[in-house]
Amino acid sequence: MDIELLKKKVESLKNKTKGLNILYVEDEAGLREKASHFLNKIFENVETASNGAEALEKYVSNSYDIVLTDMLMPVMNGLELIQNIRRHSDKQEIIVLSADTDSEILSKCIQLGVTGYLIKPIDFNQVLTVLDQSVDKLNAFRENEIYRTKLESLVNERTQKVLLLQNEQASNYDHVIRSLVKMIEGRDTYTGGHSERVALYSQKIAEAMGYTQEECDLIYQAGILHDIGKITTPDAILLKPGKLSKNEYSLIKNHVSAGYDILSEVPMYSKFVDIIHAHHEHYDGSGYPRFLKGDEIPMAARIMAVADAFDAMTTGRIYKSRKTSAEAISELKELSGVWYDPTVIESALNVLQAFDIVEDISQEPTSEIDYERFAYFYKDPLTHLYNHDYLDFVLRKSKDRDEKICLHLINIKNFTSYNQKHGWSEGDVLLTNFSTYLESEFSNFQIFRIFGDDFALLNTVHQEIDIDKINALPLLSENDLYCEYNHIDLPKTEIISYKDLQSYSPNANDWKKNYSDRLDSPM
Numbered sequence: 001m002d003i004e005l006l007k008k009k010v011e012s013l014k015n016k017t018k019g020l021n022i023l024y025v026e027d028e029a030g031l032r033e034k035a036s037h038f039l040n041k042i043f044e045n046v047e048t049a050s051n052g053a054e055a056l057e058k059y060v061s062n063s064y065d066i067v068l069t070d071m072l073m074p075v076m077n078g079l080e081l082i083q084n085i086r087r088h089s090d091k092q093e094i095i096v097l098s099a100d101t102d103s104e105i106l107s108k109c110i111q112l113g114v115t116g117y118l119i120k121p122i123d124f125n126q127v128l129t130v131l132d133q134s135v136d137k138l139n140a141f142r143e144n145e146i147y148r149t150k151l152e153s154l155v156n157e158r159t160q161k162v163l164l165l166q167n168e169q170a171s172n173y174d175h176v177i178r179s180l181v182k183m184i185e186g187r188d189t190y191t192g193g194h195s196e197r198v199a200l201y202s203q204k205i206a207e208a209m210g211y212t213q214e215e216c217d218l219i220y221q222a223g224i225l226h227d228i229g230k231i232t233t234p235d236a237i238l239l240k241p242g243k244l245s246k247n248e249y250s251l252i253k254n255h256v257s258a259g260y261d262i263l264s265e266v267p268m269y270s271k272f273v274d275i276i277h278a279h280h281e282h283y284d285g286s287g288y289p290r291f292l293k294g295d296e297i298p299m300a301a302r303i304m305a306v307a308d309a310f311d312a313m314t315t316g317r318i319y320k321s322r323k324t325s326a327e328a329i330s331e332l333k334e335l336s337g338v339w340y341d342p343t344v345i346e347s348a349l350n351v352l353q354a355f356d357i358v359e360d361i362s363q364e365p366t367s368e369i370d371y372e373r374f375a376y377f378y379k380d381p382l383t384h385l386y387n388h389d390y391l392d393f394v395l396r397k398s399k400d401r402d403e404k405i406c407l408h409l410i411n412i413k414n415f416t417s418y419n420q421k422h423g424w425s426e427g428d429v430l431l432t433n434f435s436t437y438l439e440s441e442f443s444n445f446q447i448f449r450i451f452g453d454d455f456a457l458l459n460t461v462h463q464e465i466d467i468d469k470i471n472a473l474p475l476l477s478e479n480d481l482y483c484e485y486n487h488i489d490l491p492k493t494e495i496i497s498y499k500d501l502q503s504y505s506p507n508a509n510d511w512k513k514n515y516s517d518r519l520d521s522p523m
Contacts, residue, residue, distance in 0.1 A: 016139060051075040053076040069081055070098050071096060095117075116133070196224065198308050205307060230255045417480070431449075445463075
């Protein structure tokens with residue numbers, strides 16, 4: 001920001017802070033000194049504390065108009081400080097300035113009514129903006145008290161100013177909540193944009209059903225926030241690219257109740273918490289979390305259920321291809337009167353047909369970081385190489401995009417005998433060591449463990465593999481083990497799954513039997 005403009009904003013704010021004081025809480029000495037120096041240019045009285053406990057002691061003994069606090073501090077953290085302050089005053093102006101972006105902390109701060117939550121590193125322009133709002137609010141309330149006792153003719157005017165400031169606070173709440181939504185959607189490429197699309201579909205369906213503009217706007221806002229409860233869903237489940245297990249699905253269903261709990265604490269969201277709570281209920285009572293049916297489900301939630309399902313069906317998943325708009329609409333029609341309200345479906349069909357579906361909405365990674373995060377869920381727990389599920393993903397993608405891929409199969413021979421002689425634990429150690437060798441020797445390959453003791457190596461360019469060099473490894477030669485090798489030019493085959501490689505791997509069937517025997521054997 002332009003220095004001169006920043007100075008003007010500081011001077012403008014200083015003119016409004018006469019008689020106001022501030023308590024600044026920060027454990028980092030250098031930052032505390034720098035920020036307090038900046039605050040002294042604005043306020044006549046600036047006091048500091050190095051942790052929450054010291055700040056609370058000062059707060060109890062003194063009176064402060066504004067408390068500006070960090071979150072991560074020793075002795076007593078920022079959240080504990082805010083909770084203690086709220087026991088003394090529910091109107092205290094509190095601003096958070098912290099590097100902590102933990103979603104649970106953000107949610108609790110919203111519930112405790114903080115005026116603003118600013119993320120470090122410090123942006124003094126943002127600090128000035130939030131301080132300006134707090135100072136305006138404090139001056140408005142102070143002036144309102146004066147005018148109420150001395151100049152009643154100005155009460156209405158000042159009341160409007162107070163209401164305006166309250167609306168600004170509501171706007172701050174809304175900004176924080178929407179930031180949480182973006183945080184959730186930023187965790188997963190599939191969910192990116194999902195809430196906005198569901199909100200828009202819901203709004204247009206409601207319009208087609210003849211609802212008022214206010215009601216349509218309400219359902220749009222509810223749509224934006226309908227998945228806010230996923231902030232409590234563990235990454236291991238929310239980010240899993242594959243199909244969820246039964247237990248994982250049970251856990252992710254909790255996002256509905258979690259969203260209700262988060263938003264019901266904030267009065268400005270009371271109008272649509274019931275919509276969010278019921279958007280996964282089914283018309284026949286088979287939904288969740290409360291098994292509502294028919295008219296027990298709020299109409300707005302019945303509309304959102306259709307919009308949510310349509311977006312899910314027309315978005316590509318790793319384990320399931322996306323449906324066309326026509327296919328999705330056909331499925332909605334089949335479930336009319338079962339999962340979905342027939343009156344909603346009747347209006348939704350024409351509405352949804354009119355939307356152009358963005359075909360590149362997908363769960364597939366698009367950047368190097370995305371790929372690494374994506375592949376994390378497809379790592380073999382023993383060797384930490386990629387597993388056969390990720391190999392399937394790569395094979396399908398290469399076929400779809402007509403990519404040139406060379407596949408090298410390395411099969412360890414006599415490994416069953418080695419396990420029988422030395423035990424499964426020693427076998428695991430050998431596989432881990434061999435995998436480490438492959439990663440070191442073939443660092444420019446993608447390496448997968450398949451069929452237990454077989455390995456697939458992929459590269460976009462052809463590269464010879466010296467199997468004799470591999471077999472000369474003491475790890476193999478000293479244990480009566482050796483490797484067989486196959487090279488496969490994928491574009492010339494119909495291979496689209498690791499299962500198609502069984503004919504190239506004589507160990508495949510033995511691995512299935514041995515793995516079953518291992519599960520049955522005492523440990």
